[in-house]
Amino acid sequence: MRLKRIFAVLFAVALCFAFSACGDNGGGDASTDGGDTAATTGTAPSSIKIGIPNPTTGPIASFGIGTPWAENLAVDLINADGGIYIEEYDTKIPIELIVVDTESNSTKASEVTQQLIEQNDVDMLIARHTPDTALPVSAMGERYGVPTVSLECPVNPWLQGGPYEWVYHSFWRVETNFELFRSMWTKLGYGEGTVIGFMFPNDPDGLAWYDIFKDMCDQYGYVISDPGRYPIMNQDWTSVISQFKADGVQIITGCDIAPDFASFASQAAQQGLEYDLVTMGRAFLYPADANANPVEIAEGLTCEVWWSPWHPYTSSLTGMTCAEMAAQYEDEFGIEWSAPMGYKYAGVEIAIDALKRAASLDPVKIRDAIGATNLDTIVGHIEYDPETHVAETPIVGGQWKLNEAGDAVEIMIVENDSNPQIPTNATLELPKR
Amino acid sequence: MRLNAENIKGMLLRYIVAIVILAALFTLPFWGGRYIVMLVMLMGMYITLGHMWNLLAGYSGLTSLGQQMYIGVGGYTLAVASTNLGLPLVVGLIMGGIVSVIIAVGLSYLLLRMKGMYFAIATWMFAEAMLLIVATVSFLGKGQGLFITEARKLVTAQIYYFSIVLVVITTIVIVVLLRSKLGLGLFAIRDNDSASATSGVPQFKSKLYCMIISSFITGVCGGVFYMSQVWVQPYASFSISWTVAAVFIVVIGGIGTIAGPIVGGIIYVFLSQYLSTLSQIGSLNMVILGVIAVAVILVAPKGIVGTVQEKFGFEILSARRWLGKSLAKVPVAPAPASEAERES
Numbered sequence: 169m170r171l172k173r174i175f176a177v178l179f180a181v182a183l184c185f186a187f188s189a190c191g192d193n194g195g196g197d198a199s200t201d202g203g204d205t206a207a208t209t210g211t212a213p214s215s216i217k218i219g220i221p222n223p224t225t226g227p228i229a230s231f232g233i234g235t236p237w238a239e240n241l242a243v244d245l246i247n248a249d250g251g252i253y254i255e256e257y258d259t260k261i262p263i264e265l266i267v268v269d270t271e272s273n274s275t276k277a278s279e280v281t282q283q284l285i286e287q288n289d290v291d292m293l294i295a296r297h298t299p300d301t302a303l304p305v306s307a308m309g310e311r312y313g314v315p316t317v318s319l320e321c322p323v324n325p326w327l328q329g330g331p332y333e334w335v336y337h338s339f340w341r342v343e344t345n346f347e348l349f350r351s352m353w354t355k356l357g358y359g360e361g362t363v364i365g366f367m368f369p370n371d372p373d374g375l376a377w378y379d380i381f382k383d384m385c386d387q388y389g390y391v392i393s394d395p396g397r398y399p400i401m402n403q404d405w406t407s408v409i410s411q412f413k414a415d416g417v418q419i420i421t422g423c424d425i426a427p428d429f430a431s432f433a434s435q436a437a438q439q440g441l442e443y444d445l446v447t448m449g450r451a452f453l454y455p456a457d458a459n460a461n462p463v464e465i466a467e468g469l470t471c472e473v474w475w476s477p478w479h480p481y482t483s484s485l486t487g488m489t490c491a492e493m494a495a496q497y498e499d500e501f502g503i504e505w506s507a508p509m510g511y512k513y514a515g516v517e518i519a520i521d522a523l524k525r526a527a528s529l530d531p532v533k534i535r536d537a538i539g540a541t542n543l544d545t546i547v548g549h550i551e552y553d554p555e556t557h558v559a560e561t562p563i564v565g566g567q568w569k570l571n572e573a574g575d576a577v578e579i580m581i582v583e584n585d586s587n588p589q590i591p592t593n594a595t596l597e598l599p600k601r
Numbered sequence: 602m603r604l605n606a607e608n609i610k611g612m613l614l615r616y617i618v619a620i621v622i623l624a625a626l627f628t629l630p631f632w633g634g635r636y637i638v639m640l641v642m643l644m645g646m647y648i649t650l651g652h653m654w655n656l657l658a659g660y661s662g663l664t665s666l667g668q669q670m671y672i673g674v675g676g677y678t679l680a681v682a683s684t685n686l687g688l689p690l691v692v693g694l695i696m697g698g699i700v701s702v703i704i705a706v707g708l709s710y711l712l713l714r715m716k717g718m719y720f721a722i723a724t725w726m727f728a729e730a731m732l733l734i735v736a737t738v739s740f741l742g743k744g745q746g747l748f749i750t751e752a753r754k755l756v757t758a759q760i761y762y763f764s765i766v767l768v769v770i771t772t773i774v775i776v777v778l779l780r781s782k783l784g785l786g787l788f789a790i791r792d793n794d795s796a797s798a799t800s801g802v803p804q805f806k807s808k809l810y811c812m813i814i815s816s817f818i819t820g821v822c823g824g825v826f827y828m829s830q831v832w833v834q835p836y837a838s839f840s841i842s843w844t845v846a847a848v849f850i851v852v853i854g855g856i857g858t859i860a861g862p863i864v865g866g867i868i869y870v871f872l873s874q875y876l877s878t879l880s881q882i883g884s885l886n887m888v889i890l891g892v893i894a895v896a897v898i899l900v901a902p903k904g905i906v907g908t909v910q911e912k913f914g915f916e917i918l919s920a921r922r923w924l925g926k927s928l929a930k931v932p933v934a935p936a937p938a939s940e941a942e943r944e945s
Binding site: 273274275278279282283286287289299303304307308310311312325328329369370371372374375376397399400 | 635636638639643733736737743744745746748752753755757829830831832834836837838840842873874
């Protein structure tokens with residue numbers, strides 16, 4: 169009996185300790201959630217909290233590289249000056265970034281975002297890196313009424329989660345990307361009647377891309393070879409390769425994740441699939457992804473480029489150029505730049521700009537300030553459409569070219585018809601096969 | 602039942618503790634922090650998930666690897682019912698449970714003819730098949746999934762109550778079920794399948810009832826979970842990680858005990874929340890959870906609750922009819938036999 173009592177007491181103490189360790193975020197109010205977090209009186213908070221769910225691990229971890237370096241590049245500068253002036257407290261408050269890992273999983277992304285909102289009481293959220301992160305984080309921002317800056321997910325799948333009240337998004341539309349791909353194909357002499365092999369997985373990105381690519385390929389008279397949608401992390405590409413062989417595919421297009429394209433390309437080479445060109449989104453946007461393939465496969469691959477050292481944009485905070493940012497990253501880490509780091513930085517630029525104009529921690533004021541953004545960022549001009557909450561950013565065509573040593577490939581800008589302000593630095597060519 | 606002063610005192614104490622816990626749970630949103638409300642909400646869902654896996658594996662000998670099927674079905678049914686059909690969310694939740702039961706009954710005639718690892722693999726296979734089917738149906742949004750826009754209007758406190766009501770009902774159902782004649786049969790099936798059959802325990806019927814209850818409650822639990830998530834996507838909702846979480850919860854807490862999934866669920870939520878903040882360890886959090894599970898299996902094969910019950914005779918929630926102190930014996934699943942025991 170005595171032992172039981174001791175155990176009961178110990179159990180109760182452990183539970184109390186565990187709950188107290190979770191911290192208390194202002195006491196309960198059963199009737200309210202987010203959207204009421206701004207204090208209007210009392211002591212100023214120690215920081216303005218911005219939550220960043222990031223795919224640090226998992227299949228899309230290559231998108232997560234560069235966090236929190238790129239974000240801190242912007243935040244450290246503001247914090248060195250004391251932070252952002254907040255009228256309610258008549259003082260400057262520094263910004264605190266809270267980065268959590270989504271494990272490239274949409275359920276986990278929702279869970280960690282809820283945690284950021286409920287435990288950390290974040291004032292803003294930044295959602296980026298493909299629909300797997302941008303959609304669940306945007307959904308949570310919307311549900312809890314937390315002002316959210318979303319980027320780097322094609323506009324089409326993002327819009328399917330709308331209509332949005334608390335979230336604003338910037339990136340490009342799939343239609344724009346198709347026109348970019350078509351422009352590259354046309355310049356290489358592939359027009360009406362060209363056989364295009366489709367490789368779109370059965371995920372939010374793949375489905376959004378497929379519908380638009382199919383309609384536009386039909387419209388321009390391309391012949392489609394479509395093996396159907398397949399699950400991501402597919403292992404066996406035999407049926408796809410067989411169909412492409414049978415249909416005489418000349419160009420392969422789609423939006424595979426990097427591991428899927430690498431395994432497909434390897435099996436296609438083993439099974440003797442011959443094709444002229446690969447133009448694909450998502451699969452080899454970064455040096456690590458492109459160079460995961462043998463150079464004979466990687467050389468000549470074409471894709472969209474949303475940010476590069478050659479983009480002519482500058483930081484709204486410091487005037488830093490894209491080239492300077494990429495060079496600083498390469499100097500510090502010894503690895504090559506990648507496109508998401510521009511968007512990582514731009515997300516914080518937009519957040520800082522909105523906070524400066526709002527000069528308040530009232531979520532409604534922050535949200536309205538985001539909506540009124542009119543800013544030249546390091547990824548281009550951001551001005552949201554008041555209806556859709558979308559600001560489109562520019563893309564150009566890139567091709568992976570062999571480096572001087574001949575042991576790896578590096579991306580070059582080869583097509584800029586729709587955005588001539590972004591200069592090309594190489595010529596588009598058919599790969600030597 | 603022999604009622605003496607000590608028994609009455611014990612019963613009163615139990616009722617008072619239960620009432621205090623329930624009162625604390627149902628008033629938590631009014632006095633607890635927002636994060637604690639969210640944590641307890643998650644605990645409610647994971648404890649429910651653990652209870653239902655425990656009902657199958659811990660009491661019926663049905664080691665299922667396909668519980669994610671009912672989570673996904675619950676989430677999708679809620680999305681279709683609320684978004685496409687315009688039905689209230691509560692109706693969508695119950696429909697999720699009903700659709701799960703229909704699927705479970707349909708599959709039971711195949712599944713209940715299998716045992717052990719064959720049953721486990723078959724349940725996993727059906728769950729994977731369901732994933733592939735759902736991911737190809739346009740009406741269900743294919744790989745994009747569906748948004749539960751109605752759920753956006755709910756605040757955490759409202760979803761919290763769904764979760765708490767669900768876990769309380771689930772716990773009561775488990776206690777009542779295990780103290781019934783059916784529960785007695787389930788213990789017999791778990792302890793010795795052949796002997797129970799020869800003793801007249803209706804095996805198929807008993808297991809079928811377990812599958813029906815488990816699928817219904819897991820389906821509703823999936824609905825509550827996706828009510829909180831707002832977006833149901835096939836690869837996440839039908840992921841084996843749901844069953845992995847349930848196994849972890851039950852193994853840590855104590856398989857074949859009622860309090861096991863409760864303790865395991867609390868530990869699981871604390872651990873997963875804490876580990877996700879350590880971004881520097883990345884996906885090592887799964888390794889850490891795995892190491893903890895292996896360590897518990899080696900050190901305390903009956904789980905935390907099972908071991909405590911065995912050592913101290915301290916039983917939080919009893920699966921047995923109350924027979925008086927002299928006959929009290931803690932019913933827990935038999936620990937795996939050691940090498941030496943098997944040889945002897």
